[in-house]
Amino acid sequence: MNSFAFIIHPIDPKRDVQRRFPLLGRLLPEPAIHFFSAYFPPVYLSRVRGIRSRATGEEVEGWLVACPLTPQRMLSLPLERVYRKIIETGRLAERLGARILGLGAFTAVVGDAGITVAKHLRIPVTTGNSYTVAVALQALWEAAGRVGIPLAEATAAVVGAAGAIGRVAARLLAREVSRVILAGRRPERLESIRPLVEAEGAEADIAESLEALREADLILAVSSSPVAIIGPEHLKPGAVVCDVAQPRNVSPAVAAQREDVLVIDGGLVEVPGEADFGFDFGLPPRMAYACMAETIALAMEGRYEPYSLGRRLSIERVEEIARLAEKHGFRLAGFLSFGQPLTDEQIQRVRERVRGRSQWALA
Ligand SMILES: NC(=O)c1ccc[n+]([C@@H]2O[C@H](COP(=O)([O-])OP(=O)(O)OC[C@H]3O[C@@H](n4cnc5c(N)ncnc54)[C@H](OP(=O)(O)O)[C@@H]3O)[C@@H](O)[C@H]2O)c1
Numbered sequence: 001m002n003s004f005a006f007i008i009h010p011i012d013p014k015r016d017v018q019r020r021f022p023l024l025g026r027l028l029p030e031p032a033i034h035f036f037s038a039y040f041p042p043v044y045l046s047r048v049r050g051i052r053s054r055a056t057g058e059e060v061e062g063w064l065v066a067c068p069l070t071p072q073r074m075l076s077l078p079l080e081r082v083y084r085k086i087i088e089t090g091r092l093a094e095r096l097g098a099r100i101l102g103l104g105a106f107t108a109v110v111g112d113a114g115i116t117v118a119k120h121l122r123i124p125v126t127t128g129n130s131y132t133v134a135v136a137l138q139a140l141w142e143a144a145g146r147v148g149i150p151l152a153e154a155t156a157a158v159v160g161a162a163g164a165i166g167r168v169a170a171r172l173l174a175r176e177v178s179r180v181i182l183a184g185r186r187p188e189r190l191e192s193i194r195p196l197v198e199a200e201g202a203e204a205d206i207a208e209s210l211e212a213l214r215e216a217d218l219i220l221a222v223s224s225s226p227v228a229i230i231g232p233e234h235l236k237p238g239a240v241v242c243d244v245a246q247p248r249n250v251s252p253a254v255a256a257q258r259e260d261v262l263v264i265d266g267g268l269v270e271v272p273g274e275a276d277f278g279f280d281f282g283l284p285p286r287m288a289y290a291c292m293a294e295t296i297a298l299a300m301e302g303r304y305e306p307y308s309l310g311r312r313l314s315i316e317r318v319e320e321i322a323r324l325a326e327k328h329g330f331r332l333a334g335f336l337s338f339g340q341p342l343t344d345e346q347i348q349r350v351r352e353r354v355r356g357r358s359q360w361a362l363a
Pocket of ligand 1: 104105106108109110113127128129132159160161162163164165166183184185186189222223224225226229244245246247266267268289290291292311
């Protein structure tokens with residue numbers, strides 16, 4: 001039988017630890033969870049049932065396993081220790097019988113984005129980032145259409161543009177919009193992306209700070225910052241933000257203070273079949289993160305290979321996995337914003353702001 005396993009880890013420490021260990025999560029203060037997470041062994045979470053390919057009708061077997069480290073711990077511990085913990089979690093997946101392993105959130109971000117982890121496991125490993133790019137862009141196009149932003153005239157920004165997702169997403173955005181703003185931590189890395197973006201047909205600018213986001217109509221947030229970095233002051237009225245980052249890049253203050261912008265949770269898909277993940281990782285029923293979905297789609301296709309590893313993903317793989325996932329029945333999920341379904345009124349409000357802009361009055 002085709003099978004997969006996927007690694008998740010606590011992102012919001014108290015909330016996520018409570019999901020598996022209610023008492024521990026309630027009793028331990030957040031700093032203690034960060035501290036003890038380094039000494040906790042890998043955790044078996046659940047058996048996944050009911051996911052069925054629309055193309056073959058076959059069910060795929062799966063498991064969720066957890067690496068106990070929080071993002072803060074992954075960024076502060078010596079890299080070798082973090083790798084060891086992820087590899088131990090991968091070995092648990094191997095013992096369960098998984099034939100491919102997906103790396104969730106920061107387990108795919110630390111160090112060389114999966115390459116070292118993959119070298120130490122017998123089963124192939126994928127970060128799921130190729131399909132995440134495909135789904136995030138689908139969501140951004142759909143949201144732009146719903147609020148009436150004409151892509152060909154739009155300015156887009158990518159926050160975390162030098163990263164695995166950001167680099168290839170910026171190139172794909174450049175095929176559709178007129179200008180791409182590249183934002184990140186290190187200007188020299190962003191400079192190396194600029195010619196790749198320009199080669200796809202858009203003007204490219206390096207953001208000196210997040211203030212530059214105020215010029216963007218569309219924003220793809222894919223930085224690996226462990227805390228929110230995009231606040232209400234960074235957004236233009238009528239902007240659409242697709243926040244793919246885990247933990248989120250967009251501050252909850254945006255939801256509270258900016259009714260005139262649309263923030264959508266990026267990288268979410270509907271899974272084919274009557275999926276029961278056996279564990280509440282915070283999404284509505286039958287919804288999954290695109291990185292999980294890439295792992296599952298590869299298992300359905302029998303493609304047991306290290307599909308997305310490292311930070312140089314190819315456009316060809318993004319396009320191929322989008323086709324494979326569609327064939328097996330994965331679909332862009334309905335929009336959520338800060339975990340809640342987006343309402344027609346919210347969309348209409350932003351649409352009016354977009355319509356109010358003089359240059360697009362006829363769009
Ligand atoms: N929703 C989903 O399905 C899904 C799937 C996969 C990944 N993700 C999430 O997506 C995010 C990006 O993943 P990735 O694999 O592309 O990570 P990555 O390769 O590590 O890239 C992240 C980029 O963000 C930049 N960055 C970090 N902190 C920043 C800050 N404070 N301000 C501006 N830029 C900053 C990094 O800069 P440097 O170049 O200087 O390091 C890096 O270029 C992560 O949060 C991950 O958990 C979500």
